[in-house]
Amino acid sequence: MRKNVQNKDNINNDNTNNNTSGDNKEKKSSLLCGIKAKLIMTSLLPTVVGIVAVLILAIVNISQGMNTEAVNGLSLLGQATKASYDNEYTGDWRVDNNGNLFKGDVNLSQKQDGIDKFTKDGDADLAVFIGVDCKLTSLRDSNNKRMLSLKADDKIWEAVQKGNTYTTSHVDIDGTDYTGVYIPLKNFSGSVVGMMFSGQPRTDITTFIMQKIIALISVSIVVLIVVIVVASIISTKLANALVSVNNLFIALANGDLTVDVNKSILARKDEIGQMAQSVQTLIDKLQEIVANLQNTASELYRSGEDMTSSANQSSKATEEISSAVEDISKGAVSQAEEIQNASAQIANMGELISEIVEKVANLTKATDAMGRAGDTSMSTMSELSDSNDHTTESINNIANQINITNESVGRIGEAAALITNIADQTSLLALNASIESARAGEAGKGFAVVASEIQKLASQSDEAAGEIKEIIEKLQSESEKTVEDMNNTKVLIHEQVGKLDATKNSFIDVSDGIAVSRNETAVIKNNAGSCDEARKQINDVVSNLSAISEENAASAQQTTASMQELTATINMLAETANGLMTVSEQLNKEVKFFKVK
Template sequence: MSFINNLSVRVKLLILTVPLSIALIVACVVMGVEMNGVEEEVTGVYYDTLFTVSDNLINADRDFYQARVADYKGDKQDFDDNMQQTYDRVHEADSVASKSPTLYNEVLAGTSDSIANLISKFDQHYEAAFAAGDAGDETKYEEEFELAREAISEMTDITEQWALEEHSIIQNEIRGKIIGLSIVFGILIIVLIVIAVIVIRQIRGGIATATDHLIELAGGNLNIELVEEGRISKDEIGQMQSATNKLALKLREIMSRSNEMARSLTSAGEELASSSDQASQASGQVTLAVDEISQGAVSQATSVENAAGNTNDIGNDIEVIASNVEQLDTFAGEMKATCNEAMDALGKLVEQTRELRGSVKNIDDTIRSTNESANGIHEFVNAITSIASQTNLLSLNASIEAARAGEAGRGFAVVAGEIAQLAEQSNQSAQEIGHIVEKLLHDAAESVDVMAKLNESFESQTEQMRTTRSNMESMASGVENVAESAQAIAEKIEGLTGAKDTLVGIVSDLSAISEENAASTQETNASMQELNATFTVITQSANELQSLAKELEEIISYFG
C-alpha cells in the first residue's frame, strides 16, 4: 500500500491499463499458439498417418483382389503387377505406421494383434501364396491368399481404432488446455480488479480529503483536522494535500497575528484618545495658571513621546501584516498552479482512456470477424456432411448394382463398401469439426459480451474523471477567491499605512509645539490655540484609527 502511495497518478493509471492490455495480447497469442498446435496435431493424426495408412491399405486390398481376378483370367502380367503393387502399398503403410509406436507396436482395445505382427504375417502368407501358386497347389494358394488379405483387413481395423483413440486423446488435451487457460486468466483478472480497486480508492480518498479541507478553509474554518505527513502520499494528490495543510497552518498564523495586531491597534487608539483628552484638559488649565505651563509642557512632551513610540509600533505591526498577506497571496498562486497541473493531468488521462477505448474497439472488431469466419466454417462442414451423405447413398446404389452383376461385380462391391466406409468416416469427422466450430462460436460470443462490459467500464471511468475535473475547477475558483481576499486585505493595509504616516506627522508637529511651549512662555496664547487645533486633529485621527482597527477585526473574524 505504501508502495502505491509513493507512485505518481500517471503511473497508477498505467498500472490499471497496461496489465490489462498485456493480458489481452498474451491471451490472443497463447490462443493462437494453442490453436496452431491443435491444427498440427490433428493434421498429423488424420492426414499424415490415418489417411496415408488407410489409403495404402485400401488400395493394397483392391490390388490384391484385382490380382486374384487376373489369376482367374489367366493374365500372368496383370497378376504379377497387382501383386507387386499390393506388396508395395502394404509396406508403404508399414513405413508410415512405424513412425507411431502406439499404432505400430501396441495391441489396441477391440483388436487382437499389432500392425508390426500383422506385417510379418502378411509377408509370410504373401510369400506362401506365391510359392503355392508356383507349385500348382490351388487349395494352399487360396488359403494363403485369404490369410494375407485378412491381415490387410485387420491392419485397416487397427488403424481406425487408433484414430478413434487419438481423437479422444486430442479432445482431452484441448479440454485441459482450455481449463488451464481459463483458470490462469481468471486469476489474472481477479488480481487486476483488486489492484484497480486499491488504486482508485487511494486516488479518490486523497482528492476527497483535500476537497473537504479546501471547502472548510473557503468557509472561514481554520480549525480543520490536518492530515499527518506520514499518511500523505508522494503523488500529485499528496502534494495537493500537503499544500492544503501548509495553507491552513499559514492562515492560522496570519489570522492569529492579525488578531493580536488589531487588538494592539485598538489599544493604541484608545490610549491616543485618552492622551488627547488629557492634553485638552491641560490646555484649559493653562489659562488659569501660567506658572503651571512649564509643568504641563513637560507632561505633554512625555505624552507625545509615548504616542510617537506607540505610533512606530503600529507602523511596524502594519508592515508585518502586509508581509504576511503577501505570503498568503503567494501561497494562493502556488495552490492555483497545483490545481491547474492536476486538471492537465486529468485531461491527459481522459485522452489516454479514449485511445485505450479505440484499441479495445479494434479487438472487439477482430473477435466479431473471427466469429463470422467460424460461421463460414460451419457452413462448409454442413456442405461436407451433405456430400458424405450423398456419397454414402451412391455407394449403396453401387453395391446394389454390383450384387445384381453377381460374380463379375464382386470387386466393384468391395470398392463400393470401402467408399461407404469413407463416406461414413467423413460424415463423423465433419460432425466433430462442427462441434468444435460451435464451441468456437460460443467462446467468441462470450468474448463479445466481455468487450461490451469493458466498454461500459470505460464509460463509467470517463464520467468519474469528468466529475473530478469539475471538482478541481471549483477548487481553483476557491483559490482565486482567497487571492482576491488577500488583495483586499492588502488594500486596507495600504490605507492603514497612509493613516499611520499622517499620525506620525501629527505627533511630530505636536512634539515641536510642546518644545516651543517649554522654551517660551511669551507665546503661550498663540501656542495654546495651535495646540487646541492639534488636539482636534489628534482626536479625529484616533477615531479613524479605532475605526480601521474595528474594520480589520471584522475582516479577520471571518476566519474564526
C-alpha cells in the first residue's frame, strides 16, 4: 500500500515538471523582451532627455549668438565707413539748398558709387541720413535704383541725436525686414547732424541660423541612433545572460541537476557572473548530496526493519535541513539583489559627489580670479582717477598761463601803438626841423642832415611798429582760439570725470557681485558636504546588509552542523540498514526527482 502511494506521487511530480517546463518555455521569450525593453529604456531615457536639453540650449545660444554677431559686424561696418569718410574728406557734413550732401567742400551726392565699395563683398547695405532724410545709400529698389527717398523713424533719430548708437533687430525698408545699426554723424563742433546706417536682411541671418540648427539636429539624431544601437547590443547581451541564469533556477526548481552553466556567463566579472558561479557551486553541491543520499538509501536498504524508527527521525531531519537550505537560498538571493542595488547607488552617488567637488573647486578658482581681477580693476580706476585729476590741474595751469600770455600780448600791442605815436611825432618834429634848417640857409644845412636822418629813423620805427602790430594782432587771434580750445578741453575733461565716476561705480557693483558669487560658492560647498554625509549613511546601510549576510553564513554553518549530526545518525543506522528496505525504497523514489549525470 505504501509503495503504491509513493508511485502515484512520482507520477504527479513528473506531470507537474512537464507542465512547468512547457510554461517556462512560453514565458522565456516574453521575459527576455521585458528585461531587454526595460534595460534599453533605462539607458536611453536619460540620453534622450540630455540630447533634447542640450539641443534646445544650443539652438537658443546659436540664435542669440548669431544675432549678436550680426549686430557687431554691422556696427563695425558702419564705424569703418564713417571713419573712411572722415579720413578721406575733411570738413563738416551738410546739405546745400539743392539737397546735395557735402562733406566739407566735396559733393558726395555726385559720388553715390563710392559707398558701394564698402558693401560689394558682403550682404549688408549702407546709408547716410542727414536728420531723417537719406542722402547717400547702397540700397536699391526692385528697379535697381537707389532708395534715396527713405525716411528714418523719428524715434530712431531722437535716440541718435543724443549721441547714442541705435541698434534694432527689425526695421522695415521697402517691405524688407532688416537688422540695422544707426551710428551718429558728428560735425567738428560735436553736434549730431545725421546717421550712418548699416543693415542686413533678416532672411540672410535667419537662413544661416536654420542651417546651423539643421546641422546640429542631424548630428544629434546620428548620436541618438549610435546610442540606441550600442544600448540595444549591451541590453541584449545582459538580458540573455539574465534569462540564462533564470533558466538555471527554473531547472533546479524542477529537480534537474544535469544542466550546465554557460561558460561565457561564468567568465563574466560582474554580479551576473558571480551569480552564475554561485549557481554552479550549488549544482555541484546538490549533485554530491543526491549521490550521497542514493548511497545512503542503498545502505539503509541493507539495514533492515529494526531501524525504522531511527530512519523516520533521519527523514524528519532531512526535511528540516531542506527547508533551512531553501530559506538560506532565498535569503542569499534577496541579499544579493539588495547589495547589488546598494552598490550601484553608492557608485552613482560617488560619481555625483566627485563631480560636485570638482565643480565647486573650479567655481572657487573662478570667483577668486574674479575677485583679484576686480581688485586690480578698482586699483587701476583709482590710479586713472588720480591721473585725470592731475591732467585737469595741468590744463587749468596751462589755461592760466595762456590768459597771462594773452594779457602780455595786449600790453605789447599797447606798447607798439605807443611806439607808432612816438614815431609819428618824431617824424613831424623832423619835418619841422627840416623846414627851419631850410630857412637858416647855409648855417642850417648840418642840422637839416640830422633832421633828415631822424625822419628816416622815425619812418623805420613806424614801419617796425606796424609789423609788430600785425604780429600782435595775429598772436592775439591765435591766443583767443587757444583759450577757446582750452575751454572746450575743460568741458571734455569735466565729462571724462563724470564717465570715470560712473565706471568706478560699475566696478563697485561688479565687486559686490563677486562677493555674492563667493557666498553662493560656500553654500554649494556645504551642499556637497551634505551629499557626502548621505553617501556615508548609505554605506552604513550596506554594512547592515553585510551583517545580515554574516548571519546567514552562521545559519548555513548551523545547517552544516545539523547535516553532520544527520550523518552520524545515518552511520548509526548503517549497522541495522538491512531492516530499512521500505524506507530505502521510498528514499530512492524521492531522490529520483533530481536528474543527475
